[in-house]
Amino acid sequence: MSKQIQEQIKSLTQKINEWNKEYFENQKLLFDESTRDQLKKQLQKLENEYPDYQFQNSPNLTIGARLSNDFDKLKHKTPKKSLQDVFSTSEIIDFFERVNKSIPDQKHSYFLEPKLDGLNVTLWYEKGVFKKALTRGNGLIGEDITHTISTINSIPKNLNLDIDLEVTGEVFIKKEDFHRINESQEQKYANPRNLASGTVRQLDPTVAKERNLQIFLYNLAQNNLKDPPKKQSDVLKTLKLLNFPVNPNSQEINAKEDLNEAILYYTDQKNNFEYEIDGLVIKLDNLVNQKKLGFTAKTPKFAVAYKFPAEKQVTKVNGITLQVGRTGNITPVAELDPVLVAGSTIKRATLHNFDELYNKDVRIDDTVIIHKAGDIIPEVVEVVLDLRPKDSKIFQKPSLCPACNSNLVHEEGLAALKCINFYCPAKLKNQLSHFTSKKGMNIKGLGQSIVDILYDNQIVENFADFYNLQEDSFQGLEGFKSKRINNLLDAIKKSKEIELFHFIYALGIPHLGEQMSKEIAENITNKFLSNQDSISVQDLLIILQTQLTTDYLESLEGFALKSAFEIIEYINSEFLSKQLEKLKSINFVFELPSLNQKSTNTALANKKLVFTGTLLKTGRSEAKKEAEKQGAKVLSAMSSNVDFLVAGEKSGSKLKKAKELGVKVLTEQEFIDLIN
Ligand code: IVH
Numbered sequence: 001m002s003k004q005i006q007e008q009i010k011s012l013t014q015k016i017n018e019w020n021k022e023y024f025e026n027q028k029l030l031f032d033e034s035t036r037d038q039l040k041k042q043l044q045k046l047e048n049e050y051p052d053y054q055f056q057n058s059p060n061l062t063i064g065a066r067l068s069n070d071f072d073k074l075k076h077k078t079p080k081k082s083l084q085d086v087f088s089t090s091e092i093i094d095f096f097e098r099v100n101k102s103i104p105d106q107k108h109s110y111f112l113e114p115k116l117d118g119l120n121v122t123l124w125y126e127k128g129v130f131k132k133a134l135t136r137g138n139g140l141i142g143e144d145i146t147h148t149i150s151t152i153n154s155i156p157k158n159l160n161l162d163i164d165l166e167v168t169g170e171v172f173i174k175k176e177d178f179h180r181i182n183e184s185q186e187q188k189y190a191n192p193r194n195l196a197s198g199t200v201r202q203l204d205p206t207v208a209k210e211r212n213l214q215i216f217l218y219n220l221a222q223n224n225l226k227d228p229p230k231k232q233s234d235v236l237k238t239l240k241l242l243n244f245p246v247n248p249n250s251q252e253i254n255a256k257e258d259l260n261e262a263i264l265y266y267t268d269q270k271n272n273f274e275y276e277i278d279g280l281v282i283k284l285d286n287l288v289n290q291k292k293l294g295f296t297a298k299t300p301k302f303a304v305a306y307k308f309p310a311e312k313q314v315t316k317v318n319g320i321t322l323q324v325g326r327t328g329n330i331t332p333v334a335e336l337d338p339v340l341v342a343g344s345t346i347k348r349a350t351l352h353n354f355d356e357l358y359n360k361d362v363r364i365d366d367t368v369i370i371h372k373a374g375d376i377i378p379e380v381v382e383v384v385l386d387l388r389p390k391d392s393k394i395f396q397k398p399s400l401c402p403a404c405n406s407n408l409v410h411e412e413g414l415a416a417l418k419c420i421n422f423y424c425p426a427k428l429k430n431q432l433s434h435f436t437s438k439k440g441m442n443i444k445g446l447g448q449s450i451v452d453i454l455y456d457n458q459i460v461e462n463f464a465d466f467y468n469l470q471e472d473s474f475q476g477l478e479g480f481k482s483k484r485i486n487n488l489l490d491a492i493k494k495s496k497e498i499e500l501f502h503f504i505y506a507l508g509i510p511h512l513g514e515q516m517s518k519e520i521a522e523n524i525t526n527k528f529l530s531n532q533d534s535i536s537v538q539d540l541l542i543i544l545q546t547q548l549t550t551d552y553l554e555s556l557e558g559f560a561l562k563s564a565f566e567i568i569e570y571i572n573s574e575f576l577s578k579q580l581e582k583l584k585s586i587n588f589v590f591e592l593p594s595l596n597q598k599s600t601n602t603a604l605a606n607k608k609l610v611f612t613g614t615l616l617k618t619g620r621s622e623a624k625k626e627a628e629k630q631g632a633k634v635l636s637a638m639s640s641n642v643d644f645l646v647a648g649e650k651s652g653s654k655l656k657k658a659k660e661l662g663v664k665v666l667t668e669q670e671f672i673d674l675i676n
Contacts, residue, residue: 118172169217324426440506464582605631613648
């Protein structure tokens with residue numbers, strides 16, 4: 001065990017040092033900065049538990065960068081420390097409590113500043129004249145970067161007072177400049193911080209000038225001011241009076257009372273700032289008290305840096321399990337050491353399919369980086385290969401279904417491994433909960449976990465069984481009181497009156513989403529049902545079997561031939577016939593799509609529309625409804641037949657495709673303007 005821990009400490013130390021070297025000396029990003037932070041935290045935890053194993057060159061013992069030979073070295077007038085990182089409000093409250101304990105009987109207030117993701121720089125003034133600019137370097141000795149920093153116009157070259165001064169702040173590049181510069185750059189910079197660092201270290205100041213460096217000052221070190229400020233909030237005021245640029249987005253807070261609100265505010269606003277911030281710096285406001293608290297070897301005791309929740313996280317794969325989906329696809333899932341990602345605890349992450357698993361080469365006991373894809377679904381981004389145990393083994397593809405033991409099928413050209421047994425219990429449970437789901441029969445209170453209970457107790461085994469449930473069907477099941485049962489039975493009864501497309505969706509036909517079900521329901525109504533207001537379940541099946549041909553399915557955008565075959569196989573299966581045979585006796589009343597009520601005189605009349613991304617103002621389903629009301633046809637897939645793509649926040653592949661196909665793209669606001 002101890003050998004294993006020693007190894008782990010060694011490889012973490014090497015990995016982080018390598019990252020630091022590339023980052024600080026060559027402005028290269030080996031992997032994401034938040035991942036580096038997480039690895040550093042893991043190392044710190046191990047070093048705290050096993051201090052004897054800490055290496056001399058531990059990144060937790062050193063500050064900042066090694067010095068380059070390109071610049072003159074200057075000794076700092078006062079040592080430049082770093083900040084202790086914290087990652088949660090409870091760690092900030094711990095910090096408040098440490099302060100309360102060291103300086104009791106006072107109500108402390110704090111000053112909160114955005115933590116600019118830039119480069120720490122110190123400026124020297126003599127008798128009111130700007131003399132030198134230095135990097136933090138190793139905290140004791142910095143590099144002379146006066147030539148590039150002098151290009152920053154907002155730095156006063158002469159002060160309005162005849163004083164000696166040492167001020168510190170952050171040099172940064174605005175997001176818009178970062179994008180502009182990166183566009184013209186062959187070797188792209190990973191982030192604005194990297195670019196700022198690379199720019200400050202340019203030998204040629206004209207390059208720096210073009211790049212529009214910015215600076216905010218936040219610290220007044222040595223000075224011979226007559227009446228120096230006594231609080232951090234006043235430091236900023238003094239700096240401002242001296243004509244230094246300071247960040248206007250700072251605020252005083254009353255310890256615990258204002259903390260949550262402030263964090264929420266900055267977390268919400270951070271993307272609206274012109275510059276990148278990666279957290280908040282929380283400083284004890286009273287400078288006398290700051291001095292009383294002093295420093296540890298590396299960091300001040302009077303301030304902490306709160307880092308925004310990582311959108312990526314590092315964790316360990318404890319196992320790989322297999323999930324059987326509704327249509328039989330086998331999905332490998334990484335079972336993880338629980339970690340907090342963007343605000344929620346993640347224990348599992350999908351690996352999608354075996355191609356993906358082998359491409360990423362995820363193995364049990366690996367250290368992996370995870371994130372939330374589209375901010376929702378946890379996904380493994382990559383394996384940290386350097387931390388892989390020596391004896392690790394490739395995960396073997398299964399040959400049997402983990403739920404029903406039947407042979408799995410791997411179709412040519414398809415990534416998925418499939419269980420093709422229609423009666424596989426895992427598939428059936430998913431089919432049943434798909435049937436009751438909101439987009440399907442919309443039976444409230446019948447989610448996956450209850451469907452599982454009903455199936456496992458042999459109470460419900462097919463779609464029709466839901467409609468035969470009675471109060472005593474639930475006898476002996478834990479948690480089913482009479483009120484809950486009656487609500488469920490009511491919801492089931494209510495679901496008998498439903499729009500046709502919901503029923504088509506509920507049947508669980510492979511590849512048929514809500515939108516496609518709508519299109520099919522509309523086509524069927526047009527063709528067969530325009531003179532009638534009802535259809536039986538049996539007739540519906542016959543229509544589906546005759547209408548959903550490969551030609552028809554291919555004419556609906558977005559279907560590959562393989563998918564069409566899968567659909568046809570399912571609607572002609574004995575399984576579906578039996579399900580519908582049993583549903584025959586239930587008196588469904590299908591609402592048919594109203595065909596002729598659509599507006600024809602709107603900008604969207606008869607236009608084909610696709611939505612993508614998050615619509616912040618309208619919401620996706622509202623927007624769809626409104627577009628349909630105005631006579632538009634909302635499709636699910638992009639093709640050249642589409643008239644408009646409405647692209648919300650975080651639009652991905654559809655936006656790219658629209659641009660390739662020359663399809664007109666509307667922003668959410670443009671769409672709103674069009675429908676109003
Ligand atoms: S105060 C004793 N205030 O964060 C150190 N630092 O992780 C005093 N930073 O080296 C630093 N914004 O480069 C302070 N408002 C701010 C800051 C800030 C960004 C950087 C700074 C520092 C690093 C520590």
